[in-house]
Amino acid sequence: MAARRADEIAALGRVALLFGGWSAEREVSLKSGAAVLAALERLGVKVTPVDPQRDNLHRLAEFDRAFVMLHGRGGEDGVIQGALEAMQVPYTGSGVLGSALAMDKLQTKLAWRGAGLPTPEFARLGGDWRPESVCGRLGTPLMVKPSREGSSIGMTKAEDPEQLRQAYAAAGRFDDQVFAERFVAGQEFTVAILGEQALPVIRLETPRGFYDFEAKYQANDTQYHCPCGLSTAEEAEMQALAVEAFKAVEGRGWGRVDIMRDGDGSNWLLEVNTVPGMTDHSLVPMAAAAAGISFDELVWRILTSSNEVRGS
Template sequence: MSRIQLHPPVVNPASLGKVAVLFGGSSAERDVSIMSGTGVLQALQSQGVDAFAFDPAQRPLQELQTEGVDRCFIALHGRGGEDGTVQGALELLKIPYTGSGVMASSIAMDKVMTKRIWRFEGLPTPDWRLVASAAECEQALVALGAPMIVKPAREGSSIGLTKVTDAAQCAAAYAAAAQHDPEVLCEQFIEGEETTCPVLIVDGEAQALPVIRIVAPGGNYDYQNKYFTDVVQYLCPSGLNADEETEIQRLVVRAFRTLGCRGWARADVMIRKSDRQPFLLEINTSPGMTGHSLVPMSAKVAGLSYEQLCVQLLASASLDALQR
């Protein structure tokens, strides 16, 4: 599975019609979305696609219909963009869009619901507690052990995330997460190697792309280091042995299918140092497309340029109803 080789899409740009690239929005990830969307827009235009920018925070979505848009590339991140709400609106407007449908988008955005489904299906994910106060956060630390990750249940890009090592940190960690989401997730910390693996629908089948191993200074892969510095090392090829890479790819494809995702996604996986057991952390159904983003990096190793990837994703745009 690890040796997948992608081929450039054979698509007539005119057949894609008028395209709106949705980016910006009003979530906490607006700045990252603008970087993603700007890159996607430039890539599509460079390939001859009739594409233009559309910011749902500045224009009502109904204007997509009056503009005569044929399909949308969703480059929105966070709530209001990848949580099923925009997807539902586009379904009502009958405008095909990239990525997962309403239900899969909604579930994947909710880390707790995602973990519940994965656990039910027998997929490995770290133990967790859903907490509603700093006191419950301290109780979770006792149950899960230190270190522990505290984060909003429905945010991305490591926003509001804290690594807790003792009870004295719980109140501040809870407050940092709760300011972004009333549902706060406490998660067992997996000591080991951090990896991520994209999934792309190729010829109707979910295919895992090459795994990326992430090496951050001090293990601090936070919002700043993700998007605004060059201190993080992204290793692709990952340097993992072939069996480990294949197992991670197999796992993320199962995770993708279990949630009913479509189009593309990227799953984050930790490899436990003690026994090399992989654990699914979360899955992103609208991955970043910035200069630091990982799906384009992995796709390039598999033979697909950033521009070709954007065209392939756009060509896959559809409505949920067309999948049934």
């Protein structure tokens, strides 16, 4: 194993670890990148950290491949993927199309609806929209989301038309595309994808109104259940749905699909993350550990999936 790994490490050449960036998720990306950097160094990989906010991206052409650990716009939306493909540098994760599509929650929902996959009813907000009309059509409460932000940034739960109006204004500070989605009361789950495999499902529990930014990265009262409490058949059904949903938006390599399960036992797709967090609060490493995959092994598997430059 060690000898084979040594040969494989040599074949990987110089690796650029992209993290930081300029999105609203910069701080999370820095933490994720630091954890991945430490793992790559432990593995003996020749790795160089690259922060697009401060480093000249032309230097990426000097590397043999790239490990993308950028969250949010500029790193998870197809922009850096397109630059890497133009330079013929292999990279981890989804291609240009998959990255761009999954980053846009509204377009993701349209793709899922077109594929016949279950996602909560929604309405695009803006123009001459009327909060009363949206509440009447979708019911309340509603989740209001900026379409192209991650880590629950800009998301608000609205209970009535006035709160919906305020939530729209709050989300609009992050994106000019905002939508409202029917709130699904029930349990929240997440399914990590590694290659073609769905890892063990994690059930999330928070005393907050929903699994928001603080619950994800700062709170100590968020609970993560793995085993998730579903029966073997129910978990397998959820895993299969997650894999189908990931493929429907051209997801590749690794990622994470978030799902709500209502009181009737129906699963509802929320969103896809094509560059999930890798911090000490993150869910993909947690799911990998439940499958017997160490953090270093997880990083290795993600890196070695970047074996060629792929079209979007």
